[in-house]
Amino acid sequence: MAKPDKRDEIVRAALELIAENGFHGAPMAMIADKAGVGAGTIYRYFENKDVLINELYRELEQRLLTVLMDGYSPDKSVRERFIHLGTAVLRYCISNPLDFRYLEQFHNSPYGVVHRRDKISGEADDKDIYRKLFEEGLSRQVIKDLPLVMLFSLAFGPLISVARDHILGFVSLDDDLIVKIIAACWDGLKR
Amino acid sequence: MAKPDKRDEIVRAALELIAENGFHGAPMAMIADKAGVGAGTIYRYFENKDVLINELYRELEQRLLTVLMDGYSPDKSVRERFIHLGTAVLRYCISNPLDFRYLEQFHNSPYGVVHRRDKISGEADDKDIYRKLFEEGLSRQVIKDLPLVMLFSLAFGPLISVARDHILGFVSLDDDLIVKIIAACWDGLKR
DNA sequence: ATTAATGGAATGAACGTTCATTCTTTTTAT
DNA sequence: ATAAAAAGAATGAACGTTCATTCCATTAAT
The missing domain is CATH 1.10.357.10 (Tetracycline Repressor, domain 2)
Structure with a gap:
């Protein structure tokens, strides 16, 4: 558990975007952007968008x-x-x-x-x-x-x-x- | 205004699909299909999907x-x-x-x-x-x-x-x- | 101490799919 | 014969996801 950095940023960005714009107003690219992370990086921490949504x-x-x-x-x-x-x-x-x-x-x-x-x-x-x-x-x-x-x-x-x-x-x-x-x-x- | 037939079918189909699957689970093509109507026909009655949703x-x-x-x-x-x-x-x-x-x-x-x-x-x-x-x-x-x-x-x-x-x-x-x-x-x- | 090698983390362009909308053709009505 | 209506194929934008490549930290070799 020595790498909460990126994962945390992704979760925070997803929370904010989904809370404000709904699931469909929060594309993965936008989440990645807000998290300051490459689009593909999200998939190193979450298998897919569904998993991200459920874990959050x-x-x-x-x-x-x-x-x-x-x-x-x-x-x-x-x-x-x-x-x-x-x-x-x-x-x-x-x-x-x-x-x-x-x-x-x-x-x-x-x-x-x-x-x-x-x-x-x-x-x-x-x-x-x-x-x-x-x-x-x-x-x-x-x-x-x-x-x-x-x-x-x-x-x-x-x-x-x-x-x-x-x-x-x-x-x-x-x-x-x-x-x-x-x-x-x-x-x-x-x- | 002697053609409530198709318009009505479109509205009914939209209601059913959106009620059951949400806005994003009800693509225009599917609505057209369920209404027994061509995809383009919807646009004769409703300017776009937003208008359809609001009129309904x-x-x-x-x-x-x-x-x-x-x-x-x-x-x-x-x-x-x-x-x-x-x-x-x-x-x-x-x-x-x-x-x-x-x-x-x-x-x-x-x-x-x-x-x-x-x-x-x-x-x-x-x-x-x-x-x-x-x-x-x-x-x-x-x-x-x-x-x-x-x-x-x-x-x-x-x-x-x-x-x-x-x-x-x-x-x-x-x-x-x-x-x-x-x-x-x-x-x-x-x- | 310096360099070379290694491997996992990160990236973002590219892919395939889905969708709303438009366009062209065909059908129907007058 | 003409025009209005309908159909559905075509279009392009947006999306989730993948993957070949780059980056970086750590280890091994000199």
Whole structure:
């Protein structure tokens, strides 16, 4: 691992270009250019564009997960834990707009659908804290009796939508609004 | 204007291919093929692909608006009107998955961002019933005091997310679940 | 200490493919 | 017979990927 230099530059360039212009607005030649690297060099680090896209996704997912877990305590109430997660997600998206835009591009593409299908059909990961949280909320009867995926939509649908609006400049989220929107999501969720 | 035949076939083919495969999975040649039409013929009806994409969007938007207005009474309570709109949107998306998928593709693309920016900066349309509804809810103090775009995210973010999950097969929405999810959205919205 | 040899990393021109659009020919309608 | 409409082959631009070559750091030989 003594050569993160070029690989890192390639990943950074890909993130920026894809986040801003989408997968099809980020040709390999442009990524190479922005990374300060020859076009062929990318293929020394990534087998092809698909692999690059997927590896970048995994890196961002990991970064986000780390942020979410920071200060997360499984002992707190369901409500408190939800507010922690919601706040962390929203703050992360707002202060890392490139990451957020990339994740959105990914999720709204065939890559994302495949990824999601795999995830849902697979066993509950240790890292799948949402699922755990909602399952506990259900068994404690503090949140509405709905299928897990719907609870997820109810809780995070508005947050993602609001984060997008903030990044696109349609609204300006401050601390007060963040607290309010997350409280509103909880109102939708709680029994 | 006595030749809606071919134009219609082209639009239908474009809708289906773009909804299922995205803009980049729907080459003009393929659209022509599916429409049973020569590739060049498309250009007799649409100046270029962009125009085709935008005109199709406008048609779908119009269709949806018609559905929403059906049975909509401005005299009912804010809550009742919201439930009417939410139910109508959700039902429309579920029973017209191609339309829904197309609208999503559009919104999650540069086309959609431009469109949205125009809409928000423009004057309130007569047809902009959401805005009217939320403004009235605000002045009557029955819904939370948040910026309009955030109310929109809060109300429709979950519905769109849930419609997508239904269409992708991650959940199966029946009448009971539809009622419940819309009630939950209202819980998030109401003061 | 200097030079020669080696091998992996990097390069970017070139290739084959795909696509939107245009052009030419053929068909249809009047 | 003429003109409008339709068809699909042709065109050129853009893209992902490959590969022959160059560069550079390290090692071996003198």
